[in-house]
Amino acid sequence: MIRQLSRRGFVRLAGASFSVAAGMGLAACGGSSEDVTPADGASDGAQTSGTFRTLDQIKEDGTIVIGVFSDKAPFGYVDDSGTYQGYDIEFAERLAADLGVQIEYVATDPANRVPFLESNKVDIILANFTVTDERAEKVDFSLPYMKVQLGVVSPDAAVITDVAELEDGKQLIVAKGTTAETFFSENYPNIELQKYDQYADAYNALLDGRGDAFSTDNTEVLAWATENPGFTVGIDALGDEDTIAAAVAKGNETLLQFIDDEIVALADERFFHADYDKTLAPVPPGGSHRWSPRAYGASSR
Numbered sequence: 273m274i275r276q277l278s279r280r281g282f283v284r285l286a287g288a289s290f291s292v293a294a295g296m297g298l299a300a301c302g303g304s305s306e307d308v309t310p311a312d313g314a315s316d317g318a319q320t321s322g323t324f325r326t327l328d329q330i331k332e333d334g335t336i337v338i339g340v341f342s343d344k345a346p347f348g349y350v351d352d353s354g355t356y357q358g359y360d361i362e363f364a365e366r367l368a369a370d371l372g373v374q375i376e377y378v379a380t381d382p383a384n385r386v387p388f389l390e391s392n393k394v395d396i397i398l399a400n401f402t403v404t405d406e407r408a409e410k411v412d413f414s415l416p417y418m419k420v421q422l423g424v425v426s427p428d429a430a431v432i433t434d435v436a437e438l439e440d441g442k443q444l445i446v447a448k449g450t451t452a453e454t455f456f457s458e459n460y461p462n463i464e465l466q467k468y469d470q471y472a473d474a475y476n477a478l479l480d481g482r483g484d485a486f487s488t489d490n491t492e493v494l495a496w497a498t499e500n501p502g503f504t505v506g507i508d509a510l511g512d513e514d515t516i517a518a519a520v521a522k523g524n525e526t527l528l529q530f531i532d533d534e535i536v537a538l539a540d541e542r543f544f545h546a547d548y549d550k551t552l553a554p555v556p557p558g559g560s561h562r563w564s565p566r567a568y569g570a571s572s573r
Contacts, residue, residue, distance in 0.1 A: 322392065323392065323521075324389075324392050324395070324520070324521035324523070324524045324527075325392070325395055325524075325527075326524065326526045326527065327371075327526035327527045327529075327530050328526065330371070330373060330395060330527070331371065331372065331373065333373075334373050334374060335373055335374045335375070335376050336367070336368055336371060336373045336374070336375055336376070336395050336396065337375075337376045337377075337378060337393075337394045337395045337396075338364045338367075338368075338375055338376070338377055338378070338394060338395065338396045338397075338398055339377075339378045339379075339380040339384075339385060339388045339389075339393070339394035339396065339397040339398070339399055340356060340358075340360055340361060340364065340377050340378070340379065340380065340397075340398055340399050341358075341360070341379070341380065341399045341400065341471070342356070342379035343470065343471050343472045344358075344399070344400060344471050344492055345357075345358060345492065345495050345496070345499075346358050346359055346491065346492070346495045346551050346552050347359045347360045347399070347400040347491065347492070347551075348360045348361055348398070348399055348400070350379075356377055357551070358551055359418075359547055359548070359551040359552055360398040360399060360400060361398075362547045362550065362551060363398060363417065363518075363547065364377075364396075364398050366534075366538065366543065367396075367531065367534055370534060371530070378393065378394050380394075380397065380399055381447075381448075381449070381469050381470050381471075382399075382447050382448060382449040382450045382471075383448045383449030383469065384449075385397045385399055385401055385449070385519070386407060386410050386411055386519075389410075389411045389519060389520065389521045389522075390410060390411075390521065390522075392521060395520065395521075395524075395527060396518055396519070396520055396527070396531070397411070397518065397519040397520075398518050400420075400489060400491075400492075400516055401413075401516060401517060401518070401519050402420070402450075402451045402489075402514045402515070402516060403416060403514065403515050403516070403517050404451065404454075404514075407519075410522060411519040411520065411521065411522055412519065412520050412521070412522055412523070412524060412525075412528050413517040413518070413519050414517045414518040414519070414520070414528060414531040414532050414535060415517065415531075415532045415535045415536070416515035416516060416517045417516060417517065417518070417535055417544060418515065418516040418544075419513050419514065419515050419516065420489045420490060420491055420513070420514055420516060421489070421490050421508075421509045421510055421511055421512070421513055421514065422451065422452055422455060422487055422488070422489060422490060422507075422509075422510040422511045423487065423488070423489065423490030423491075423492075423493040423494060423505050423507060423508045423509070423510065424438075424444075424485050424486070424487045424493065424505065424506060424507035424510065425478070425485060425486050425487075425493040425496060425497050425503050425504065425505045425506075426478075426484060426485035426486075426503065426504065426506055427478075427481075427502060427503055427504075428502050428503060428504050430484065431504045431506040432484065432485045432506045432507065433506040433507060434507070435460060435463075435507065435510065438460070438463045438484070438485065439460065439462045439463055441464075442463070442464070442483075442484035442485065443464045443465070443466050443482075443483040443484050444456060444463050444464070444465055444466065444483060444484065444485050444486070444487055445465075445466045445468065445474050445477050445478055445482075445483035445485065445486040445487070446465050446466070446467055446468075446474065446486070446487055446488070447467070447468055447469070447470070447471050447474050447488060448467045448468065448469055450488060451489075451511075451514060452487040452488050452489075453465065453467060455487075455510075455511050456487065459511075466482065466483045471488070471492075474486055474488075475496060478503070479500070485506075487507075487510075490505070490508050490509060490510075491552065493505050493508075494508065518531050
């Protein structure tokens with residue numbers, strides 16, 4: 273049975289060694305006047321060639337360019353009014369407010385997160401970015417601020433409750449460049465994967481019946497199933513417990529240090545649970561919420 277994890281259970285998951293919980297008010301979420309629409313992609317702030325912008329250069333320019341998801345609730349999405357919302361957006365808004373600059377959002381797909389940093393199209397990626405050794409060879413990750421596992425959602429008429437069911441001639445939908453793609457490719461090579469560039473296309477494939485199930489982080493599939501009657505998250509905690517972090521271009525030490533310092537300070541302010549209360553707690557009303565904000569002290573890096 274899928275159970276609901278209370279806020280107290282959520283806090284307990286963070287562990288006694290981590291300084292996180294709910295608390296202070298946030299800078300207003302919802303994007304600034306410098307937002308770009310998901311279709312825009314180009315950045316006026318970050319460079320598209322040469323080297324990354326340092327913290328001082330960003331301050332001087334007065335704008336920070338942050339790559340986020342536009343279609344991945346509850347982390348990063350665009351609401352009906354065209355405004356960016358979500359857990360990562362709250363964090364982005366606070367970073368910009370504390371830095372004293374405006375935000376320019378650039379919508380990214382999962383596979384573009386590393387290339388956007390390598391090409392200096394964005395200054396920071398805040399897009400539910402799971403830390404892996406392979407990615408860490410190409411970008412620099414901040415201290416983690418959340419932990420998650422994979423989940424699998426499927427139609428009510430044929431709910432997948434065990435990975436073994438997917439090996440019986442079924443097709444699993446995944447987004448390219450995600451930990452779900454890597455996990456199933458490496459651990460379950462017999463499962464046939466349907467791969468899509470964008471999350472919206474992947475979910476549409478599930479809605480249209482082109483695949484038997486879809487896998488990504490449990491946070492998203494639980495939220496999506498809540499908004500789409502007829503679908504159930506039959507597997508809500510799969511694989512290793514991963515950490516989510518911000519990322520910057522390789523070698524951008526000044527910007528990385530600023531983000532790390534912010535994460536430590538915001539943990540002390542109990543920011544991440546306030547962010548949870550606003551963006552993650554409302555969805556879904558049922559389900560095993562096996563994710564948790566995590567903010568380390570500086571010595572834990």
